[in-house]
Amino acid sequence: METLPTLPPPGTIARRGRLLRAVLRRGPGCFRRDEGGVAAVEFALISIPFLALVGAILETALGFFASQNLEIAVSNTARQIYTGQFQGGLAAGTSAEQALAKFKILLCKDRVTVFPCSDVKVDVLALPDNRGIAITGPIDPATGDWRAGFGSRYQAPEDNQIVVVQAAVAIPAFFSLLNPSTYKASQGRSRIIQTAVAFRTEPYK
Structure with a gap:
């Protein structure tokens, strides 16, 4: 059985006709003068780069904090090599390999870091004087x-010998386009923080 087309409610065609005639009389310029919803559109255009900039700033601050944590941890642990205690x-x-693993355990012991301490390399x-x-x-x-x-x-290291302790770790970089100091480390797009002490x-x- 063929379905008959559904007719619009009475008066709909008349209302559409009046709206069309009003638009034609006023011209397309009426849409340019209508400012309804401008704030929502402007906020949508501005919010994306603004939030990206805020995220990049927070990521950079986190990187500085992580770098300071790593520097303090390496300096304090290397002091045990400096005195011969280690x-x-x-x-x-x-x-x-066992000595390096023990050094890393001391490096991570009783420390609160913003990166997995076990991932630190x-x-x-030990270098000769010449x-x-x-x-x-x-x-x-x-x-x-x-x-x-x-x-x-x-x-x-032996006593009275020059020693260099170098450490580095990768932390995630979510805003790499705004932060050029990032590298394609093996675990993904990352930022490398590093430190070294010589004594x-x-x-x-």
């Missing part, structure tokens, strides 16, 4: 990822 606490036959390098100190960054500029071997080196150990022996 070396003296290692058992005989401790491997370089640390190098402990060798210059050349510290390379943790990021390989060619790949934009961690430099090969970084975070896996522990060279047992000569005490003649503790």
Whole structure:
């Protein structure tokens, strides 16, 4: 059975005709003079870049706070190498991997950080006096990822020896377009914070 078309309610066609005639009399300029909803449109246009800028500012502040936390943690823990307390606490036959793991445990012990402390990469390098100190960054500029071997080196420091302790960790970067100091680390778009301390150990022996 064929369905008959539904007719509009009585008077609808007449109202539409009057509206159309009013628009034609006033011309299309009547829409330009209508300012209803302007505030909502302006807020929508401004809110997106404004919120992005606020987020970038908060992310930058968080990065500075995380960098300060890492610097304090590395400085305080490296002090145990400076005095020989760390070396003296290692058992005989401790491997370089085990010593580095213990150093990271001390680095994270009783600390409140804004990043996973277990993700911190640390190098402990002992340098002879006749060798210059050349510290390379943790990021390989060619790949934009961690430099090969970084975070896996522990060279047992002796007394009265130059030691460099370098540490770095990746924190998420949600506003990378507004923050150019970001890298494509292996765990995603991240910002790398790093610190390094250099000192000569005490003649503790």
